[in-house]
Amino acid sequence: MGFLRMIKVNVFTMAYNAQQTIGRTIESVLNQTFGNLEYYILDNGSEDQTWNTILKYSGKDKRIVPLNVSKNDPTNGWAIFRVIINCTNADYVVWCDADDAYALDFLEHMVRFSEENRLDIAVSGYDKINGNTGEIEKHKVLENNMIIYGSIFKDEFIKYRGFISFLWGKLYSSSFLKAADYVRQPGNARTCNDTIWVLNMFRKAERVGIYGKAMYQYYQYQDSFSHRNIEAGLSSYRDLWAATKEYLEFYGPISKLNEDFLYAIHLSLVKEATENIFIGKMDTEKKLRLLKEVFSDPVWEDTLKREADEMFLNLAARKEFICDIKDKILSLTEIGKYSAERLCLFSYLNI
Template identity: 25%
Template sequence: MSLVTIILPAYNAEKTIARAIESALSQEYTDLEVIVVDDGSSDSTLNVCKALADKDNRLKVLHINNSGPSAARNYGLSRANGEFICFMDADDEMSSTMISQMTSNMQDDIDLVACGYKVRSNNGEQAFEQRLDDKTYSNDHLYEFIGKLQEAKAFNPLWNKIFRRSIIDGNNLIMDTSVDMGEDFLFVVDYCEKSKKNYKTLSSPLYNYELSNNGLQVTANRNKNLDRRLSQLEQLNKIFNQRNYPMDIIYKEKLRILYTSLLESSDLRILLNEVNKKEYLNDFINLDVKLSGKYNIFLKILKIKHIGIVYLSIKLFKLVKKIQGKSFNWG
């Protein structure tokens, strides 16, 4: 069995950290080291972790001054010994077979495996789940792998993937500590660019992600999230241009970003004025790609270029989302 390192940054997570750690240590796959990096917590998080470490020597507890989740993950990476690397968050859980299923599919010709996941609201109820196909993508079809994951909102996260440490270490890949949000997306893009082998997706939803009303994904969404998302997408855009990949996936992602940012905006009129001022809509007026469902409708609304109609339509989209029970923010 190959050693797998699970890196778990924790900040003031005394209420959930034990559950997260226990789900990692209770894996069917036993050749593990779980590295918890306490990011300067002011509550009892560190004490909870140390108490659990006394019971299982596979758990290593590290402590740094409060520096943010990216710095904590980077510190965990610097201390990792596993051939494979997984990440998780302090308020989430892994299914008991997650690591065994991920590692069994990480064959010699595979550099990255991604699985589906379940999303749980902060009251403990399941909000929805995202499933992928059981499929292998060749390295020269990276764009298809990315496109499928983006459609399922499964490309950006770190926690639904297993990585090779040799690729991370060999290319000095780290989390960008200069950004407050989206550093996971940038890391995954870097990793995929450096990978030489194939990619695989698993349909099973093996990770349980908990939404938080107080989490980073909510607070960051209130401040220039549209600009941040589009700026970070440029890194992926460059790879597509360099490799002469079809650009439909990038165009669709830009449209999804615009749609998501408008729905999440706390002041829709201001954001719509900014979209018009920066001429973001111009990229989509002559867009000729196949879209389905809400994005097809959304694009037709954008092409009208009437701020009042767009405003009312976004309000309607938000109402429908609320009725469907999906009125949460997503980074």
């Protein structure tokens, strides 16, 4: 591995009630082919055996620095993360969620990729895995590695946007993070916080690289935050659309193609939000109220009218999506009692 032996990496994991998955995460870090690492694991006020599991592993491997707090709070992780960044002597910092895992050569490839290309941020491809079935639902890769700098940030946005969504799977240069004066993630519960933070870091970076192979295993479960906190998700997708628009405007006027892509992203987020509403455990009245919140949004009206490039298949299939929403509304329990609400929704859907 040559010069890589001189490089040090800090890994950070924040865990809450993760006794079923934290072992897999820890082992994927400790068994890396790149060994010069220090692993900070924060138990964020768990009520199960997460802390005992962390202590068991830390007793066997001194590279682990176990940390815990008594009260669960999402801001705890960011407070600790800031301390690590400000005090670290490591060259790179990387995050791994407590229910995910690295490919065993993740760090070796990502550090080499970053060093050889002088990157502020190195991003890997990933597999999105259904945590309940083990099925790979998305294999996000590129045929060739990609280096982003200068005008490429706006010109190739469509190509790399799908790799931005998450905090994990990214190797951050410690010196870059310190110089970037990054802000702490907001404490309010929003499913888009990670993406907005990463967008801000991309905007401050001079060089970003996408390592095309899937080196990170992202597990998603039915009881994940986005499925349990539907109302938080509704505000999130609007915030994310606005943040993405602001990101593109930072590089100058938004091209027609990127603007089309923005609306395609918005429609994808609307589809996810409405699906969560329909499958959510709530009564019909609440479902109708949340659906109205989605479809009364002015951005939805613009999305509905948008004459977009045919390459954006979901925009081209808007009529099918609207018909599907109509059928699902009509099949809601006791929908006949809510004729006014139903007609109001249909007007937003332009039916």
